[in-house]
Amino acid sequence: MINHKSIAVLPFINMSNDIDNEYFCDGITEEIINALSKVHQLKVIARTSSFAFKNKGIDIREIGKQLGVNTVLEGSIKKSQKRIRINTQLIDVQDGTHYWTKKFDRELIDIFDLQDEISLTIADEIRNNFGHFEIQEQLIKQPTANVDAYQLFLKGRSLQLKWTPESLNLAIGFYNKAIELDKNYAKAYYANLQCYGLLGMWGYMPYEESIDLAINNLLIAKELDTSLPEYPLSFVGKFFWQEWDFKNAYIHIKKVLEINPNHIDGLEAMAELFIALGFFDEALIYANKLLDVDPLSANNHYTLAHIYYYQQKFEAALDAINYALTLNPQLELAHHLKCFCLIWLNKKDSFEKFIENTSLIEEKKLLFAIINERDVDVSQQLINKWTQQNRENMLVPYDLFILANSTYKETGFIHLKEMIDKKRGQVINFRQEPFLKPLQHINGFENLHHANLYIKDISQSKKLVEKAVSTILDNHLIETLKDKLLTYFNEEEPYLNPQLSLKIVADVLELNTNKVSYLINKAFNLNFNDFVNSYRLNHFKTIALNPKNAHLTILGLAYDSGFNSKSVFNTYFKKSENSTPRVWLKTTFNK
Template identity: 75%
Template structure:
């Protein structure tokens, strides 16, 4: 179901002569997406899903359908020396109408003010077309005073998002250059923190060295700006994955989501935390929130599949993980999860076809037989192979523990599991939920392997009042009634709708309101949005003057413009929506 207050920002097209400016266009697109996510009640599609359409010729109606939005923003950027030109247009997905467009020309030094101006204009126009929601006074804060440092940051960000060891190493270089130009650039320190943390966890730099460098960047960043969501998020990895301190992880994830309720990393972390605790309904709630704002992320569908897997809903898990692999065939964890689903569903032929020419082939086949066949023995040579494995060769998924747990070697399985838990290995953080480890649950000492310091009673469920900020007190019923009469009189006597550039702000100032209250008033008093409210007057005016013989020499479009419409497509679309026929057909019928 499409949310009427929703938008997807497609990647801005690079119109510069220099193709290397692609990073700049992508960076500005992401900044605007991030700014719009701050608007409560506006669904904004995340970068991963919006960028899935980069460079593709896809009808906006199809994009809207895939992403579950009713508005698409598309545009272009031309950067030349010290100036930047950004064009943007909003498209109504349902009918393909371009109901707003604007061109912005600025000096590059004003880029942050420009990002704020564009983001606010987009939010206001979406509200005018879809219904009331609150908009803050500003959506973009200036992260640095040095525009060159900002451009280096964007270069680093474009490399980081490639998520390869080499690209992250290069990203760090650009972040370091940005910091050299502006020692107070908090976001660059936070970016370095994430990069070093990833490199350490992936094993591409010595773990102790990587964590030390990450902490050094954190210590500087938190002194510069602890208000960014990156600050509490930096502690989530430490408490959750490194220490299995679920209570502190929960506290800091909540801090991230308090700053930005739609923060992708925050939503994902909460889903994974609840999964580890076995709170599956809560995990599903956050997984679905993830998919609502980022529906084309393979990782998000993998997360959903994992929850179904732990609930022993194998068919649902298989369906979700299949889609994850369609979105990203290289997602290794999704490959393993599909193997497990096929094992539990006892789909032997499908399983054998799927694992053909893959790694750990012997382990996969052995696990299948242990679950679905008569075999309970594990060949001594494979156990010996595992025992000789270096710690750095730890399997991404612990097939050895799974296999031993379902054989006559449960004591050895328990010993290996206990060792991994002592080391806080991420591969087995969900060990209590893992179906393959079910045979170990009755083993003495299993319950004491790790005790969570976060219980279900510690998680305060949000009430509807907390989830949805009430707007009922913006204007009282008496104020709404009084202002409604004043607005109706104003439109009847002054006919402001004839002004093609009439804005919500202009009408609000006439009534002595701000734009948030003005939008709320129209929504509550007339049960419609601003654009439809104004266009209803324009339509009535058109019908009146169109039937006047003295205007017979004017074209339909000319009459529409005289009625206040400033777009042919908007006029035609709105007319047909309200009258059920085209303007030309209506004219022919009314004048015959």
């Protein structure tokens, strides 16, 4: 089902002579996506899904269908020396019409004001066409006064998003160059923090060294700007994955989502937290929200599959994980989860074909046999092999799962306890893991790590997913302002101005644009453009039926009525009258 207050921002096309400006175009696109995502009642497709269509040449209507949006923003950027030109257009995915276009030409130094202007204008146009939601006065604030530092940051960001050890190290280099130009560039420090954290977690950098570098960047960043969602997010990894302090993790995730309710990392963290707690209904709320705003992310489908897996809905989990692997065949954790689903479903042929040419084949086959066959022995030689191996680098603990389902349950329990004592992320969901159920009967299992967050503590969490529309005008004031608005339109006829905007009306009524949008929506059950166009249509009918105007064309009469676009006029006329203007005129005159 398509949400009418929704948009996908496709990657802006690089129209500059320098092909290396691709990173700049991608960075500006992401900034606008992030800005629009701050508008609470507007569905904005996340970067991963929007960028899935880059250079694909897919029909806009098909893109809208896949992403579940009714509006797509296309644009192009031309950057030359110290100037930037951005062309933008909003497209209705139902019929492919361009219902709004605008060119922006500015000095490069004004790039942040320009991004804010574009984001606010786009949000306003969607609201004008599809109904009320509140828009903040500012969506983007200037992160640095140094444009060169900003461009270095965007280069670093383009590399970071490749998510490889090499690209992360290169990204850190660009972030550090940006910091050299602006020591107060908070976002660059936060970006470094994330890169170092990932390099340490993935084992591509000594863990203690990576943590020290991450903390150093955090200490500087928090002195510069704690209003960014990156600030509370930087504590989530520490509390959740390092310390298993679920209460503090929850507090900081909430802060991220209070700053930006559509923050992808915040939504994912909340889903993972609820999975670890076994609160699957709550986890599904956030998993579904993730898929709503980022439907083509393999990682999000993996998250959904994980919930189904822990609920032991293995068929549903397998469906979700198969789709995740079509989106990203290289997602390693998804490979392991599919392997587990096939084991529990006893799909031997599919299982054996799937694990061909993968790692840990011996362990995978043994785990399948232990779950689905009787009297399977685990050799002491294999156990010794695991003991000698560096278990710290095993992404998924096959050894633990095998021990837990064999005659070596006590050994498995000891190993599980050691992993929990070390707060190993591989077993953070140990109470939900089906392979560990046999260990639940062992004395001492209940005394393993206890969560410090309970269901009663998260009773208000659902409100973070979608803020309720605030009542910004009471019923009495709505009636008063309704009369004032009607008087203005009937007497002053502002709709004849083709450039009439919500801002112009708001200034006349001495209100802000949020209140005027809310007033029109509540009082007339219309969006702003339909309200204005209804007056324009009535005016067109009046002058079109006047014999004095018989010499004028239909389009000329439409322009005289305030319409500024042939497509907008024809579309609105057909929607209102279920007829074309020409047929309507002919039918009316023949009556």
